[in-house]
Structure formats: structure tokens, C-alpha cells
Amino acid sequence: MTVAHCGSVSALTLGLPAATAIPEAKGSLPKAMFVGHATISAKLSKQLKNDIAGISLLAIARPANTQLTAGAKIPEILVIGLKLAAKVTTVPTETIELIAAQRKSGIVFAVVRGMPFEGTTREECTLAVRRALPGRAGHTPVHQVFAGEWKPAGEVTLETDGVPEGASTDDLWESICAQIILGTPDGADLDARITRRAQIRQLEATVDKLVRDHQRAKDADQRNEIYAQLHKAKQQLDALVAQATA
Incomplete structure (x- = not known):
């Protein structure tokens, strides 16, 4: 045929x-x-x-x-x-x-x-x-x-x-x-994995933006505030990546 x-x-x-x-x-x-x-x-x-x-x-x-x-x-x-x-x-x-x-x-x-x-x-x-x-x-x-x-x-x-x-x-x-x-x-828990991938990509974009914002900031208070946001975003990203690779 x-x-x-x-x-x-x-x-x-x-x-x-x-x-x-x-x-x-x-x-x-x-x-x-x-x-x-x-x-x-x-x-x-x-x-x-x-x-x-x-x-x-x-x-x-x-x-x-x-x-x-x-x-x-x-x-x-x-x-x-x-x-x-x-x-x-x-x-x-x-x-x-x-x-x-x-x-x-x-x-x-x-x-x-x-x-x-x-x-x-x-x-x-x-x-x-x-x-x-x-x-x-x-x-x-x-x-x-x-x-x-x-x-x-x-x-x-x-x-x-x-x-x-x-x-x-x-x-x-x-x-x-x-x-x-x-x-x-592997199709197990696919919706959860798709959601996690989207969250990882969003956090990666957020981290990239905060890194650039931190480099451009000249005021010390502003730099400290951005650094705190960056630290939190990196922690969240590391946790999601660890879940994805577990």
C-alpha cells in the first residue's frame, strides 16, 4: 500500500x-x-x-x-x-x-x-x-x-x-x-511539568532583567532593593530547577 x-x-x-x-x-x-x-x-x-x-x-x-x-x-x-x-x-x-x-x-x-x-x-x-x-x-x-x-x-x-x-x-x-x-x-504529570517549565522561563527572564537593573542602578538604596529581589528570584529559580531535574 x-x-x-x-x-x-x-x-x-x-x-x-x-x-x-x-x-x-x-x-x-x-x-x-x-x-x-x-x-x-x-x-x-x-x-x-x-x-x-x-x-x-x-x-x-x-x-x-x-x-x-x-x-x-x-x-x-x-x-x-x-x-x-x-x-x-x-x-x-x-x-x-x-x-x-x-x-x-x-x-x-x-x-x-x-x-x-x-x-x-x-x-x-x-x-x-x-x-x-x-x-x-x-x-x-x-x-x-x-x-x-x-x-x-x-x-x-x-x-x-x-x-x-x-x-x-x-x-x-x-x-x-x-x-x-x-x-x-515520559508523559507522567505533564501539566505540572509544563507549568514548571513556564515558571522557570519567566524567572530566568526576571533574573536577567534584575541583573541589568542592578548594574544600572546608581543609588545605594535602590541597588540594595534590587539585589534583594534578585536574590529571592534566584532562590525560587534554583528550587524549580531542582524539582525539574529530581
Whole structure:
């Protein structure tokens, strides 16, 4: 069977089980199928028309074609390829938001672009997911699109063997999100780890700013106040980093 592809990327090049691959004849998805279900902005309409060269369904992982059990939240996991138009190099966040919001399924986006490399054009790929940010119960969830690093298309893979025997589609989804967001297949306590990473990045920015402020301050009282804030921020940062590496 010839499988669906996005550029040179397919379910098989990503390392997914052959049983999850979509036949090439069924892979192409018209852009119009995603537009009729939602009111879209002029900016998004332009992005779909000009920035996306093609959309392909590459794979579907569900209990029927894997060793997974049914998940309580994620019934199946789709892999959708987004081929970017020539000279477009950034992840099409708005398009990913549009498509992912229309299904309860987990969706992995394989975004493919062409980039100049050593006098020719190299095909590169990054994987992206849309995920609800950790929040308080009863509040409207806020979603964010996360994307991994751009790599040569042939080097981009997903690990599916890391989930334990008897794992569900929920477990695989957490593992996939962890691979894309944190660079590890360990999906345990993922929301807490994502929150901690965001806090670390915010504290790192705060420390950098306070260091510069301390260097510029000329008044002794002001320098002492900034130093105290800097000391506190560094302690908080060290504690979070220790938790992340424990």
C-alpha cells in the first residue's frame, strides 16, 4: 500500500505503526472542509489560502489498529501534515488552532517547509500540538499551540513504544505531547511539568532583567532593593530547577 504523505513525511517515516497509516488515495484533505464549521478571520482565511500548500491525513491511531485501550479523553490520535507554501517558514498557529478545535481527537501536526541549504533546498519538519493549559476547574480552558524544533524531514520521528502494556490512547497522547513540548516520551504529570517549565522561563527572564537593573542602578538604596529581589528570584529559580531535574 502506498501511504499518504506530506512532502517526504509519512506515518512510516515518523516511525508510526504501518497499521495506522492512511492510504495515499484517502490522504488529501481539502481546505474547505475545515472552514465551514467556524467563522474565520480575514487573517486566517489569507493564511489558509496563501501559506498552506496542502493538508494531508497521514495516520490515525485508535484501539482498533493498535495495542492501545480506549482513552477517557482522547478517543483517537490523528496525524495531519501541513505543507507550507514556498518561502513560508513559520508554524501556522492559527490554522492549527482552527483544525484542532473542531475535533475531540488528539491531533499531531507535521508541518513541512523548504529551506535553503548549501546551495539547494532542504525539506524540514516540525511537530506541533494544540493543548489546554493547566487551569482551575470550572474555568474556560485556554489552549496553546506547542511546536518542537525544525529538523531535516527524515530525522523527525515519534516514539510510540514508550507507553506501557495496556496503555490507553490518553497515555499515548500524553507521551506524544511530552515529546513535542519537553523532548521526552515520559508523559507522567505533564501539566505540572509544563507549568514548571513556564515558571522557570519567566524567572530566568526576571533574573536577567534584575541583573541589568542592578548594574544600572546608581543609588545605594535602590541597588540594595534590587539585589534583594534578585536574590529571592534566584532562590525560587534554583528550587524549580531542582524539582525539574529530581
